[in-house]
Amino acid sequence: MDNNSGADVFDLAPIAMWIEDFSGVAAQFDVWRREGVTDIRRFLRADLSRVALCASKIRVLEVNRKTLELFEAESQAHLVANIDRVFRDDMLESHINELSALFDGHKEFFGSAVNYTLSGRRLDIQLRGAVLPGHEQTLDRLLLTTEDVTEREDARRRELSNRQYAEGIFEHSPVSLWVEDFSRIRTMLEDVRAQGIVDFRVFTDVHPEFVRQCMSEIRVITVNQSTLDLFCAPDRQTLLQRLGDIFRDEMEKHFREQLVELWNNNLFHQREVVNYALDGSERYVLMQFSVLPGHEDDWSLVQVALTDITARKKAEAYLEYLGKHDVLTKLHNRAFYVDEMNRMERKPLRPVSILVIDLNGLKDTNDTLGHDAGDALLRRIGEVLNGAVTRPNHAARIGGDEFAILMPGADRAAAAAMADTIQELLKINNQFYSNAPLSIALGIATSEQGEKIEAVVRRADAAMYQQKRQFHSARQRRLAEEMGSDDHHPGEQIAALRQPAAE
Missing domain, CATH: 3.30.70.270 (Reverse transcriptase/Diguanylate cyclase domain)
Known part of the structure; x- marks a missing residue:
């Protein structure tokens, strides 16, 4: 391939490409080595002005069309004249990675960074760089690519934000929330159904031990802070170890009614029940049971919300539910x-x-x-x-x-x-x-x-x-x-x- 063909490939590449001269950076590295610097990463982090000094010594030799398009520049001269608007803010921090790689003798580097278009639009980029063959000593020719990954990073940030939001709602909800695994109970109900049982209520009348066995098969995955507060538990481990002190007396009768609801495939139901705090005091709660979306077939994730209706301390979350639902018919x-x-x-x-x-x-x-x-x-x-x-x-x-x-x-x-x-x-x-x-x-x-x-x-x-x-x-x-x-x-x-x- 002749030189003109190589130039065409560079200019028409579908990814932003830069050819830069890092010889000034190499010279600065030599100065620091003579001064005894060995851990370049720690050295640069100690004073970001050293990173800025290196950045000022980089010369942009050539960019392709995709680079001008990505950074909204009219020409290479226009881009270079406004390069400080492209590389700013937290760019110095991410620049440490590529400088450290070059200082340690690596000929390639890879990392993520944030750049900005000339209009000020933020760009998340995937940066790759390589020293061109024959320029390993002087570093006067480096090829860098900047791939725009803003859309991907935005999606990742949204996912993280949504997850943190959901976790925050769960953990800081004023209502006691339990995430539980009812998959074994579902299997037990299906086994009973396979035996030809039609009237489940009569079945539980004859076999009350089945209700107790189902209760023992509930696996509590996690609870939120309001649950610990509601039941006066110092921590989750203590709460889970003393569930028998919380769910006692009339709870078996209430749980039987819950099993009847599940038998009838009512995956969301509610009822008022009496539980007990670890100090022995009664807790009248409105229990709302719901199989979480996506787990309707195995009940491996269910949420139980207990609203303390003894003093209506948890009314806010309940009112939010009432805002969209009719409580009588659900x-x-x-x-x-x-x-x-x-x-x-x-x-x-x-x-x-x-x-x-x-x-x-x-x-x-x-x-x-x-x-x-x-x-x-x-x-x-x-x-x-x-x-x-x-x-x-x-x-x-x-x-x-x-x-x-x-x-x-x-x-x-x-x-x-x-x-x-x-x-x-x-x-x-x-x-x-x-x-x-x-x-x-x-x-x-x-x-x-x-x-x-x-x-x-x-x-x-x-x-x-x-x-x-x-x-x-x-x-x-x-x-x-x-x-x-x-x-x-x-x-x-x-x-x-x-x-x-x-x-």
């Missing part, structure tokens, strides 16, 4: 629903399907059996929807007896499948509550080309009300038939009114 609330609709309106992802659901008979239940019975119906419909709806879909309670499911990116078939799943879960749920069956009116709509989200909601709402009218018409017919028969007892008539509408 679904998202109307505020979240409105925000999510606005977000979907802004996003280009289409189609969007929406299901609007109304719980039939809630007012009648409240009026005849009381609000506790009505709340029980709402909790059950929440269990059904929580069991049917997973991300990226969201289920929300948007009114007293009205619910909505938002399905971004879902077509009509996916929406219909969701409706079928809900109906199947309703049937299963009603098997356990035959005296108070759930009945719903459900409307579905899938966005058309260019249609606003609000318009989709209106269509789903209209479809739901059509089903609602059919439900009431059927109920009125049944009422008329039952009122016309003297053979029906009044209590049977009331029970008939509470039966779900025919499909």
Whole structure:
């Protein structure tokens, strides 16, 4: 290859390249060696002005086009005239590495540094340098490359920041947080299911030792500082060694209910329980259990949050939860629903399907059996929807007896499948509550080309009300038939009114 070809390769290289003269640096090295300097790294760190002195002795001989482009320079002369704007701030610290390599006789060096474009934009660079053959003694020809790795470093910094943020939230949360491994418990539940057990509650009645065995299989991975404070533990080791003093008395009964929730695949649930601090005092806590995302199949990472409701000391974190969820049904609330609709309106992802659901008979239940019975119906419909709806879909309670499911990116078939799943879960749920069956009116709509989200909601709402009218018409017919028969007892008539509408 002739010289012109070599020059073309240098100039057209896709990475920033510099040819520099370090002979002045080599001369300075000789001065320091005569003065007895041997540990150049320590020598330079002791006084960064020595690094600056070396930097001032470097001469830029040639740069390629990529260098001018990367540093936003009009020409080599323009770049060299403003070189102090490129190499500044913490550059002296990173410059020590390459100077130390050259001082110790190495012909190549590698490292990371921060440079700046002439407009002031920060650049994270990967620096590589090599002494060109034939110039090892004088160091008057070095080839350096500066690879722009800003995007990679930004991603690394974001990852580090996010991790530190998550760790900070965990460690400094005002709520007691536990990270635990429930994988063995999941295996035990699946083993029981494989034996043909259907009614898990009856199974635990007959085999209470199974509950105790499951409790013994919980592995606590870590806890936060608020946990130590809540239970008056001096350190994590003491806390973990005395778990039996914390979870005692009624805890087995509460844990049994938690196992029932898990058996029903409710991976998020909450209940009030009583624990005990290590000084023997009671701690009334709201326990919130959640399998962490990505571990739904093995339960190897779960989070248990214990909010001290004895004095409401941990109310802040609980209120944050309530800001997006309906505590009765454990679904998202109307505020979240409105925000999510606005977000979907802004996003280009289409189609969007929406299901609007109304719980039939809630007012009648409240009026005849009381609000506790009505709340029980709402909790059950929440269990059904929580069991049917997973991300990226969201289920929300948007009114007293009205619910909505938002399905971004879902077509009509996916929406219909969701409706079928809900109906199947309703049937299963009603098997356990035959005296108070759930009945719903459900409307579905899938966005058309260019249609606003609000318009989709209106269509789903209209479809739901059509089903609602059919439900009431059927109920009125049944009422008329039952009122016309003297053979029906009044209590049977009331029970008939509470039966779900025919499909």
